[in-house]
Amino acid sequence: MSPYIDPLPTVADVEAAARRLAGVIVRTPLLFSPELSERTGARVFVKPETLQRTGSFKFRGAYNRLVQIPEDMRPAGVVASSSGNHAQGVAAAAKLLGIPAVIAMPTDAPALKRERTLAFGAEVVGFDRSTEHGEDIARTLADERGSTLVPPYDDIGVIAGQGTVGLEIIEDLAALGLKPDLVAASAGGGGLVAGIALAAKGWAPDMRIVACEPEGFDDHARSFRSGVREKNVSTVGSFCDALLAPFPGAMTFEINRHLVGEAAVADDTEVARAVAFAFRELKLVVEPGGAVALSCLLEGRLGAIAGHTVVVVLSGGNVDTDTFIRCLES
Structure with missing residues (x-):
């Protein structure tokens, strides 16, 4: 490597x-x-x-990343992939900052995490964790929508x-x-x-x-x-x-x-x-x-x-x- x-x-x-x-x-x-x-x-x-x-702890990284997005890029929103904790962190930070958020979330994620992500106002796109890669889906969504990609860890x-x-x-x-x-x-x-x-x-x-x-x-x-x-x-x-x-x-x-x-x-x-x-x-x-x-x-x-x-x-x-x-x- x-x-x-x-x-x-x-x-x-x-x-x-x-x-x-x-x-x-x-x-x-x-x-x-x-x-x-x-x-x-x-x-x-x-x-x-x-x-x-x-x-x-995920809210810490999500907010720190989102608050650094330039004002002119915020209306295009953010996209992330997560089974729930990064999803909630990004969704909550986006709500505080007035930024639209889309989350790619595996369909087997705990219902509580999905519900709370939605409650923060994020859009949730489901995927099959066993056959699909959430980060690939998030990257595609970000490219299609011109949004900022917020990785769960590599950032x-x-x-x-x-x-x-x-x-x-x-x-x-x-x-x-x-x-x-x-x-x-x-x-x-x-x-x-x-x-x-x-x-x-x-x-x-x-x-x-x-x-x-x-x-x-x-x-x-x-x-x-x-x-x-x-x-x-x-x-x-x-x-x-x-x-x-x-x-x-x-x-x-x-x-x-x-x-x-x-x-x-x-x-x-x-x-x-x-x-x-x-x-x-x-x-x-x-x-x-x-x-x-x-x-x-x-x-x-x-x-x-x-x-x-x-x-x-x-x-x-x-x-x-x-x-x-x-x-x-x-």
């Missing part, structure tokens, strides 16, 4: 994103968890992006916006006189872990960042081992719908292979237990894709962490009622 040569985002882009997002996003708290700390022997904090606008503005999660982690831990030894976050296309790495590595260069994935969709784990982007065999087969990207992003992988380089995996049964744990012990509603990092912590997949300061990002909370009940019953 040829070397990646396009410009990459920097920590300066993340800092600029933080200024744009100030007063618009929810600055989600960093919560110390006695329960998780006792279980693991580490000092464990959770970052609940479930409390973010639209229920996931400087999107990655920089997601990186504000890492910036807040560093700032809030510093206020306690701490630095993170490890941050675990979910990985689909890799934009969240890439953004966190950009924001945090300068302040804590020795920290570990772990990309957490559902079993069967461990493309980051395999890509880190091979040094090239590896494709998943299928784009269906896990209830972690937010993380079923076909392979790591080109831009995100170029960042992550240098600054992250480590992944962990949990299966759906383990993720369901983590969703139930978050509800019962942390009093938080987390969707399956948002609970994978927590699952990896609970299942002991993050390596030796006793005595260390660990942050687990709960990346989203948009879960259908039936799915949530099944997780609680697990």
Whole structure:
């Protein structure tokens, strides 16, 4: 595979994103968890992006990207592809900025995510995830309509916006006189872990960042081992719908292979237990894709962490009622 040569985002882009997002996003708290700390022997904090606008971290990147669209290009609208969280982020940001939005969304996406995307005023175009590629559909729609394409992860503005999660982690831990030894976050296309790495590595260069994935969709784990982007065999087969990207992003992988380089995996049964744990012990509603990092912590997949300061990002909370009940019953 040829070397990646396009410009990459920097920590300066993340800092600029933080200024744009100030007063618009929810600055989600960093919560110390006695329960998780006792279980693991580490000092464990959770970052609940479930409390973010639209229920996931995706709003950060979407708004940061959309607010930079020139005024004369806004009437032509924006187009994105997403199973739901990026869709809601783009739709909500577009509504705030008065920009028309069209979302290519797989027909098997959770009904809640589709309904909320529509409620923000976006047009939704369905596609079959098993036979069609959403990003190709979005690109075609953008070309046909003259709209701005807003990728779910491979975009400087999107990655920089997601990186504000890492910036807040560093700032809030510093206020306690701490630095993170490890941050675990979910990985689909890799934009969240890439953004966190950009924001945090300068302040804590020795920290570990772990990309957490559902079993069967461990493309980051395999890509880190091979040094090239590896494709998943299928784009269906896990209830972690937010993380079923076909392979790591080109831009995100170029960042992550240098600054992250480590992944962990949990299966759906383990993720369901983590969703139930978050509800019962942390009093938080987390969707399956948002609970994978927590699952990896609970299942002991993050390596030796006793005595260390660990942050687990709960990346989203948009879960259908039936799915949530099944997780609680697990």
